[in-house]
């Protein structure tokens with residue numbers, strides 16, 4: 406007998422968590438990242454979604470890598486000459 410790895414939902418404790426590909430939205434540093442199909446486990450009773458950690462980690466790594474690749478704009482030397490208005494001597 407092969408006992409299937411059936412994981413009971415941790416929220417409702419009734420439903421069975423089933424492997425599905427769900428759309429996933431992640432907001433990282435103010436950027437919304439949409440993933441069309443993210444492997445997740447979804448409860449067939451209450452609809453509780455549990456995303457595997459690995460995809461999240463790889464996704465964050467991807468984001469981190471892309472962030473690193475984009476170099477910040479070269480800093481311009483502060484060439485702002487002081488506009489000092491000569492005070493008129495009181496006379």
Ligand SMILES: [Zn+2]
Nearest residue numbers: 414417448451
């Ligand atoms: Zn459930």
